Amino acid sequence: MFGNTMYRDTGLKIRTLHVRDIRFPTSLGSHGSDAMHVDCNYSCTYVIIYTEGDVEGHGLTFTIGHGNEIVVAAVKSLSPLVVGQDADQIFNDFACFWRKLTSDSQLRWIGPEKGVIHLATAAIINALWDLWANLQQKPLWKLLVDMEPEKLVSTIDFRYISDVVTKEEAVAMLKAMETGKEEREEQMKRVGYPAYTTQAGWLGYSNEHVKTLCSQYLANGFTAFKVKVGQNLEDDRRRCTMVRKIIGWDNKLMVDANQVWDIEQAIEWMKQLAEFKPLWIEEPTSPDDILGHATISKALKPLGIGVATGEMCCNRVMFKQFLQARAMQYCQIDSCRIGGVNEVLSVYFMAKKLGVPVCPHAGGVGLCEMVQHLQIFDYICLTGTTEGRMIEYTNQQHEHFENPIKVIHAHYIAPKMPGYSTVMKPDSVEAYEYPHGSKWQEMFAKGLFPDPTKQNVFVCPAK
Amino acid sequence: MFGNTMYRDTGLKIRTLHVRDIRFPTSLGSHGSDAMHVDCNYSCTYVIIYTEGDVEGHGLTFTIGHGNEIVVAAVKSLSPLVVGQDADQIFNDFACFWRKLTSDSQLRWIGPEKGVIHLATAAIINALWDLWANLQQKPLWKLLVDMEPEKLVSTIDFRYISDVVTKEEAVAMLKAMETGKEEREEQMKRVGYPAYTTQAGWLGYSNEHVKTLCSQYLANGFTAFKVKVGQNLEDDRRRCTMVRKIIGWDNKLMVDANQVWDIEQAIEWMKQLAEFKPLWIEEPTSPDDILGHATISKALKPLGIGVATGEMCCNRVMFKQFLQARAMQYCQIDSCRIGGVNEVLSVYFMAKKLGVPVCPHAGGVGLCEMVQHLQIFDYICLTGTTEGRMIEYTNQQHEHFENPIKVIHAHYIAPKMPGYSTVMKPDSVEAYEYPHGSKWQEMFAKGLFPDPTKQNVFVCPAK
Numbered sequence: 028m029f030g031n032t033m034y035r036d037t038g039l040k041i042r043t044l045h046v047r048d049i050r051f052p053t054s055l056g057s058h059g060s061d062a063m064h065v066d067c068n069y070s071c072t073y074v075i076i077y078t079e080g081d082v083e084g085h086g087l088t089f090t091i092g093h094g095n096e097i098v099v100a101a102v103k104s105l106s107p108l109v110v111g112q113d114a115d116q117i118f119n120d121f122a123c124f125w126r127k128l129t130s131d132s133q134l135r136w137i138g139p140e141k142g143v144i145h146l147a148t149a150a151i152i153n154a155l156w157d158l159w160a161n162l163q164q165k166p167l168w169k170l171l172v173d174m175e176p177e178k179l180v181s182t183i184d185f186r187y188i189s190d191v192v193t194k195e196e197a198v199a200m201l202k203a204m205e206t207g208k209e210e211r212e213e214q215m216k217r218v219g220y221p222a223y224t225t226q227a228g229w230l231g232y233s234n235e236h237v238k239t240l241c242s243q244y245l246a247n248g249f250t251a252f253k254v255k256v257g258q259n260l261e262d263d264r265r266r267c268t269m270v271r272k273i274i275g276w277d278n279k280l281m282v283d284a285n286q287v288w289d290i291e292q293a294i295e296w297m298k299q300l301a302e303f304k305p306l307w308i309e310e311p312t313s314p315d316d317i318l319g320h321a322t323i324s325k326a327l328k329p330l331g332i333g334v335a336t337g338e339m340c341c342n343r344v345m346f347k348q349f350l351q352a353r354a355m356q357y358c359q360i361d362s363c364r365i366g367g368v369n370e371v372l373s374v375y376f377m378a379k380k381l382g383v384p385v386c387p388h389a390g391g392v393g394l395c396e397m398v399q400h401l402q403i404f405d406y407i408c409l410t411g412t413t414e415g416r417m418i419e420y421t422n423q424q425h426e427h428f429e430n431p432i433k434v435i436h437a438h439y440i441a442p443k444m445p446g447y448s449t450v451m452k453p454d455s456v457e458a459y460e461y462p463h464g465s466k467w468q469e470m471f472a473k474g475l476f477p478d479p480t481k482q483n484v485f486v487c488p489a490k
Numbered sequence: 491m492f493g494n495t496m497y498r499d500t501g502l503k504i505r506t507l508h509v510r511d512i513r514f515p516t517s518l519g520s521h522g523s524d525a526m527h528v529d530c531n532y533s534c535t536y537v538i539i540y541t542e543g544d545v546e547g548h549g550l551t552f553t554i555g556h557g558n559e560i561v562v563a564a565v566k567s568l569s570p571l572v573v574g575q576d577a578d579q580i581f582n583d584f585a586c587f588w589r590k591l592t593s594d595s596q597l598r599w600i601g602p603e604k605g606v607i608h609l610a611t612a613a614i615i616n617a618l619w620d621l622w623a624n625l626q627q628k629p630l631w632k633l634l635v636d637m638e639p640e641k642l643v644s645t646i647d648f649r650y651i652s653d654v655v656t657k658e659e660a661v662a663m664l665k666a667m668e669t670g671k672e673e674r675e676e677q678m679k680r681v682g683y684p685a686y687t688t689q690a691g692w693l694g695y696s697n698e699h700v701k702t703l704c705s706q707y708l709a710n711g712f713t714a715f716k717v718k719v720g721q722n723l724e725d726d727r728r729r730c731t732m733v734r735k736i737i738g739w740d741n742k743l744m745v746d747a748n749q750v751w752d753i754e755q756a757i758e759w760m761k762q763l764a765e766f767k768p769l770w771i772e773e774p775t776s777p778d779d780i781l782g783h784a785t786i787s788k789a790l791k792p793l794g795i796g797v798a799t800g801e802m803c804c805n806r807v808m809f810k811q812f813l814q815a816r817a818m819q820y821c822q823i824d825s826c827r828i829g830g831v832n833e834v835l836s837v838y839f840m841a842k843k844l845g846v847p848v849c850p851h852a853g854g855v856g857l858c859e860m861v862q863h864l865q866i867f868d869y870i871c872l873t874g875t876t877e878g879r880m881i882e883y884t885n886q887q888h889e890h891f892e893n894p895i896k897v898i899h900a901h902y903i904a905p906k907m908p909g910y911s912t913v914m915k916p917d918s919v920e921a922y923e924y925p926h927g928s929k930w931q932e933m934f935a936k937g938l939f940p941d942p943t944k945q946n947v948f949v950c951p952a953k
Contacts, residue, residue: 133557
């Protein structure tokens with residue numbers, strides 16, 4: 028089913044790049060609510076790259092509503108660096124192109140490599156990887172698995188991380204794992220990669236709803252459950268008690284504070300939740316506080332609680348330090364906050380070098396679809412184990428994708444279709460494009476959300 | 491000349507907020523060129539807040555060209571959180587408002603507190619401080635100096651930094667320095683605050699130009715000179731030799747690499763420049779690499795070279811760690827990369843606590859105008875010394891401001907006019923608004939720059 032290399036000699040020039048603001052009204056059901064983000068509308072900045080030969084690459088970055096328009100604007104500002112380029116030349120020296128995109132002499136000032144401009148970079152870079160996988164007629168994970176180690180490593184910019192991992196070390200890591208690749212690939216196709224669920228424990232859900240969901244996930248084979256905490260200690264204890272009662276003590280429980288605490292507060296709060304034996308506390312404090320996370324990690328180690336973070340870790344330099352400082356025991360890469368596949372790969376190599384398991388952040392819009400490819404690559408080519416590793420799972424927004432994830436008995440089954448699983452259904456795009464899509468127009472008419480085009484809040488410069 | 495408190499009971503509701511994209515064609519003269527930023531057009535996102543009583547607040551954030559349009563878009567997205575608010579209520583609990591602006595449940599995802607959204611926050615927050623100073627008819631530094639310690643500290647959000655400094659400690663620091671405030675204030679008005687110049691050493695300048703400028707600055711009383719390095723070692727040695735020949739060995743020389751090196755490379759390169767006895771190496775590597783800067787600091791300490799950084803340090807949590815880890819020996823706060831005056835104040839308190847001198851980043855557009863207020867406050871109220879401290883100085887873009895800096899014998903003289911010195915001249919705004927301003931239209935017509943409105947590079951979504 029996987030075609031051989033299908034490079035075409037012509038038609039690889041990038042003809043144009045489209046970007047669209049897609050938003051889903053998830054705040055209506057408290058889906059995705061946590062201690063910091065109380066009314067999310069799961070959204071994405073959706074990029075489509077067209078080559079002259081009419082092969083397409085689709086990529087996206089995830090946001091939670093307002094601000095998606097700013098990321099869309101950033102994609103537009105980056106697009107002159109992409110349109111007109113030859114895709115083949117990009118893939119021949121992808122690290123070089125990646126650095127050009129992230130190091131534009133003027134644009135880098137507004138990052139560098141963080142926040143809006145890096146989210147936009149991720150959407151574009153992810154679209155290029157989808158294009159590459161489409162050209163080769165392989166799912167992205169298989170494109171990575173079949174690549175020569177030198178070729179794969181050539182996609183990574185090692186600037187600022189050479190003190191932890193070099194190009195040569197990365198190549199050697201891949202070569203050392205070549206034995207058994209076929210068996211591991213077969214396992215991923217047949218059994219898949221273990222998943223855990225976050226779906227049962229959003230803060231905004233009622234007791235009954237949480238109970239029902241836990242039971243359902245348990246019945247579906249899930250053995251690991253994540254619960255949101257951090258707004259109210261009594262409430263957290265109540266929710267953890269309830270969840271432990273349903274899932275028992277052989278299954279795993281993780282808790283997630285979404286950055287609400289200061290350092291001491293995090294330690295004290297978690298001591299109060301230690302009796303529920305959480306595997307990890309996720310995002311206990313500011314996502315930028317490496318030294319703070321290291322302090323928390325040290326304090327919670329005797330309690331058997333690890334620290335997990337990464338979904339808001341802004342680039343490889345920050346990941347490098349979290350790993351160096353023993354500030355994360357679970358490395359939660361995100362497929363589109365750092366600069367796309369190239370930069371995510373660099374984090375996998377550093378995590379392997381420093382012995383920290385990667386458990387990707389997923390959920391949102393398209394994150395499950397993307398991270399499965401990366402984690403399956405990690406298993407087949409880099410670490411060869413799923414020990415202490417899981418992919419996050421939530422049951423949301425999959426219906427809007429052409430090739431949604433396939434999770435069976437709490438395992439992600441390796442995707443079969445070519446690409447990065449990032450193609451959205453045209454009907455969904457039409458309906459949920461913000462603010463002009465048909466669904467949004469309906470919701471504005473019903474008064475469920477204000478119509479931003481009818482508000483006079485954005486004021487233009489006086490002339 | 492300073493009026494007493496002039497709070498008005500009415501008319502403090504914020505009526506509207508304007509934002510404008512202002513750019514200067516500085517790339518035409520290689521002003522501002524360094525190893526990483528080779529063709530800067532110094533720019534700013536310029537915010538004007540109007541109250542119903544028609545008192546105005548002007549604020550800005552600095553960028554270097556492309557991407558300014560994205561920051562402008564971010565200000566527009568934040569503006570609904572500002573317009574309609576009562577300024578008096580904001581100033582009564584400024585920390586609360588600051589947290590609201592930086593913690594919007596949806597917008598914080600695209601930061602949080604970093605990059606584009608935080609630059610936009612800075613422009614807005616700076617405009618509010620200018621408004622506050624205007625209402626009190628005082629220059630900003632004097633507004634700060636005259637404020638009760640409790641009131642001043644109430645403007646700061648201590649979230650994520652309470653492990654280094656608390657509200658109570660900050661108040662105590664101010665109270666401990668109350669003796670001698672009048673004398674120090676008089677000194678700032680009469681003698682001013684010491685400055686160093688960056689103007690002589692941009693990478694793009696010719697030898698002759700550098701020599702002429704060094705001699706001129708020396709004649710004007712400057713005793714500290716900063717030179718850009720990092721592109722070519724031989725070239726760096728040549729430039730340092732030349733500058734040392736002119737300024738001698740009693741004056742200070744600083745070097746600035748603008749982030750081009752990896753860790754080991756930074757250490758090795760600086761060993762080659764140690765003979766020129768630089769006071770500091772500025773931005774040796776990624777601005778996010780706290781642990782890397784700590785390693786470099788340790789390696790260069792025996793050579794008598796300190797590490798300076800901060801102009802791209804994205805928020806107080808990062809500054810906290812740089813200070814905790816002894817990763818910066820000179821703390822270069824920027825007035826508008828982190829979230830405006832409130833957050834900058836928190837960095838001053840942490841730097842004082844951990845004994846690191848602040849030497850603000852300036853130059854660009856309006857940075858000198860702003861940081862003088864902050865550093866003068868530091869001298870009068872917080873540290874009481876200029877030992878090991880200087881404000882950066884470049885002679886650019888001052889002519890576009892209504893109340894430009896006054897630097898006499900290499901000292902910034904305390905400003906007298908009310909506000910934060912952030913009001914731009916209407917003629918400059920009209921001429922340099924991008925892309926429609928008259929100067930830009932002239933330059934497009936001459937073919938000096940491409941007209942972005944005539945390029946078909948930004949592609950709209952297909953409908």
